[in-house]
Amino acid sequence: MRWFDGHVDGLLSRWAEGTLSPRQSARLLRHAHACERCGARYERLVRASRMLERGDLHTPTAIEEGVLADAGLEAALAAAAPEVERFRWPSLALTTGMLAALCLAALVLVRPGDLGGEWQSRGVERPSGAVLRVFCAVRQQPLRELEPSQGTCPPGAMLAFAVGARAPLSHVAVAVRGGGLQGSTEGPFAILGRPGAEQPLETTVPLPQTPGQVEVVAAFGDSPRAALGALREEDTPGTVVLHLPVLIKVAP
Amino acid sequence: MDGRDVLPGSDRAVLQAFREGDRATLTRVYRAYSPEVVRYLARRFSVRSGSGVDSVSLGALDLDAAHQETFVRAFRPAMRQAYDGVRPYLGFLLTIARSTAVDLLRASGRVAREAVRLDESSGVAQLPEAGPDPEERVLESEVRVLVRQFLDGLPEEGRALARLRFMEGLSQEVAAAQLQLTRGEVRVRERHLRTRFTEHLRARGWLEAPPVPRHATDALLVAFIALCGMGSGI
Numbered sequence: 321m322r323w324f325d326g327h328v329d330g331l332l333s334r335w336a337e338g339t340l341s342p343r344q345s346a347r348l349l350r351h352a353h354a355c356e357r358c359g360a361r362y363e364r365l366v367r368a369s370r371m372l373e374r375g376d377l378h379t380p381t382a383i384e385e386g387v388l389a390d391a392g393l394e395a396a397l398a399a400a401a402p403e404v405e406r407f408r409w410p411s412l413a414l415t416t417g418m419l420a421a422l423c424l425a426a427l428v429l430v431r432p433g434d435l436g437g438e439w440q441s442r443g444v445e446r447p448s449g450a451v452l453r454v455f456c457a458v459r460q461q462p463l464r465e466l467e468p469s470q471g472t473c474p475p476g477a478m479l480a481f482a483v484g485a486r487a488p489l490s491h492v493a494v495a496v497r498g499g500g501l502q503g504s505t506e507g508p509f510a511i512l513g514r515p516g517a518e519q520p521l522e523t524t525v526p527l528p529q530t531p532g533q534v535e536v537v538a539a540f541g542d543s544p545r546a547a548l549g550a551l552r553e554e555d556t557p558g559t560v561v562l563h564l565p566v567l568i569k570v571a572p
Numbered sequence: 573m574d575g576r577d578v579l580p581g582s583d584r585a586v587l588q589a590f591r592e593g594d595r596a597t598l599t600r601v602y603r604a605y606s607p608e609v610v611r612y613l614a615r616r617f618s619v620r621s622g623s624g625v626d627s628v629s630l631g632a633l634d635l636d637a638a639h640q641e642t643f644v645r646a647f648r649p650a651m652r653q654a655y656d657g658v659r660p661y662l663g664f665l666l667t668i669a670r671s672t673a674v675d676l677l678r679a680s681g682r683v684a685r686e687a688v689r690l691d692e693s694s695g696v697a698q699l700p701e702a703g704p705d706p707e708e709r710v711l712e713s714e715v716r717v718l719v720r721q722f723l724d725g726l727p728e729e730g731r732a733l734a735r736l737r738f739m740e741g742l743s744q745e746v747a748a749a750q751l752q753l754t755r756g757e758v759r760v761r762e763r764h765l766r767t768r769f770t771e772h773l774r775a776r777g778w779l780e781a782p783p784v785p786r787h788a789t790d791a792l793l794v795a796f797i798a799l800c801g802m803g804s805g806i
Contacts, residue, residue, distance in 0.1 A: 332770075332779075333767070333770055336766050336767065336769065336770040337763050337766050337767055337770075338763070338766065339763070349633070349636050352633055353633055353636070353637070359633055361779045361780075362632060362633065363631055363632045363633060364773075364778055364779055365770070365773065365779060366632035367632070367711070367715055368715055368718060368719065368769075368773055368778060369769075371712075371715045371716060371718075371719045372719045372722070372734075372738060372769060373737075373738040374738075375739065376712075377708070377711070377712055377715065378614050378615055378616060378629060379611070379614065380610050380611060380614050380635070384610070384632075385606070385607045385610045385611070388606070388610050388635070388636055388639050388640075389602070389603065389606040389607065389610070391636065391640070392602075392606070392636070392639055392640035392643055393599065393602055393603075395640050395643070395644055396598070396602055396640070396643035396644055396646075396647050397595055397598055397599065397602075397647070398644075399643070399644040399645075399647045399648050400593045400595075400598050400647035400648065400649070400652070401593065402593070402649060487648060487650065490645075491675065507679055508675075508678065508679055509679045510637075510641055510672065510675045510676060510679065512637070512640070512641060512644070544675055544678055544679070
C-alpha cells in the first residue's frame with residue numbers, strides 16, 4: 321500500500337472560491353511545490369484568476385494575496401524566534417512531524433570535509449551549522465533516506481535532497497559526481513530550512529543505470545556566489561562543504 | 573490601521589517589541605506588509621545580462637517561495653536589529669524581496685548566474701518598458717480569450733457582478749448597493765461565480781497538467797510532505 325496518493329484538486333477549488341483556512345492554504349502550497357501535476361494546475365488557475373479579476377497576468381488577486389499571507393506566517397514567526405528557544409522548546413506539532421518523518425527515514429547530519437567528513441546523528445549541535453539529507457527515490461516505493469554507513473541506492477533511482485543551515489549560511493549548491501555522470505551543478509538554492517527543520521530542494525538527480533559509486537557534494541555559503549565557488553573548490557572563506565559517497569547497487 | 577503606520581511608528585514601544593521578536597507585533601507587521609510584498613514580487617523584473625536586458629517574472633509558486641523567504645530573512649533577529657526604525661520599513665522589506673527574487677530566478681535557471689548581482693545597481697531593476705516575451709504574449713492572449721468566453725456565457729446579472737467587483741474593483745458593499753442586493757447575497761453570488769469559473773477552466777481543459785513529470789516521483793512527494801510538515805510544525 322502506498323502511504324500517500326492524494327492530490328489537492330479539492331483545495332484548488334476552494335482556493336478559487338476563497339474559502340481556504342490558513343492551514344489548508346499551507347497544505348495546498350506545500351503540495352503544489354512538491355507535485356508537478358498539482359503545481360502546474362495551481363499555476364494555471366492563478367493565471368486565469370488574475371486575468372479574470374485583475375485583467376493581466378502579473379497582478380495577484382485578493383484571494384491569492386490572502387492565501388500567500390496565511391501560508392507564510394508561521395515560517396516567518398519561526399525565523400524570528402531566537403535559535404536557543406526554538407530548539408529548547410519544540411512545539412508539539414513539530415515534534416509530531418519529526419516523529420512522522422523518522423518513520424520514513426533516519427536523519428543524517430554531515431560534518432564538513434575539513435572535520436573529517438563524518439556523519440553524525442541528528443540533534444547534535446554542529447559547528448558547521450549546515451545539514452544535508454539525501455534521499456533515494458525509487459518509483460512505486462517508499463522514499464528512503466541514505467544513512468551514513470549505508471549510502472546505497474539502486475541504479476536508475478533518483479536522489480533528492482533536503483538542507484538546513486544557520487545564518488550566515490544562506491545558499492547551497494549541490495553536485496553529484498562520479499559514476500559516469502556529467503557532474504552538473506544544481507542550484508544555488510536559497511536555504512529555506514534550518515537544522516532540525518530542513519526543507520527539500522526543488523531538484524532531483526538521476527543516478528546512472530549501472531552499478532558504481534558517486535559522491536554527493538553540497539556547498540553552503542552566505543551568498544549564491546560563495547556557494548558556487550565552494551562547490552568549484554575555490555577559496556571561499558566561511559563556506560561549508562559536505563560530502564556523501566553513495567554506492568549504486570541493486571538492492572538484495 | 574494603515575500598514576504603513578505599523579513601522580516605523582511614533583510609538584517607540586512598537587519598534588522595541590518588533591526588535592525583541594514579540595509575536596503579536598511581528599504578526600501585525602507581517603499582515604500589514606505581506607500584500608505589498610506579494611504585489612512587488614509578482615511584477616516583471618528586468619535583468620541585465622551580457623547581451624542586453626531580459627524581462628522575467630516569478631511563477632505563482634516561485635512567488636510563494638519568494639514571499640515566504642522575504643519575511644523569513646526580514647524577521648531573523650539580526651535583520652530586525654539592522655532595521656533603524658527611521659526609514660520606511662516597506663523599502664527595507666522590498667530590498668530583501670528583490671534580493672530573494674534574484675536568488676530564486678538564478679536558482680531556477682531563469683537568468684544566468686553571471687548576469688545578476690545582488691546589489692541593486694547592477695542586478696535587477698523594474699523597468700516598465702521591458703515587455704513580455706513572445707511565449708508570454710501567446711499565453712496572455714490565450715487566457716484573455718478564456719476569460720472572455722466565460723464572461724460571455726454568464727447571465728446578465730452575473731456579468732454585472734463580475735464587472736463591478738472585478739473590473740471596476742468595487743467593494744462588496746458598493747456593488748450590493750448598485751445591484752440592489754444585500755452584501756450577503758453578493759458574497760454568495762460571487763462565490764458561485766468563482767466556482768463557475770473554475771468549472772469553465774476545467775471544461776476547457778485549461779487546468780490539465782503536463783502528463784509526465786520530468787523528475788518528480790511519488791516517493792519524492794512523500795519526502796516533501798513530511799519535511800515541509802516538520803518545517804512548518806503542521
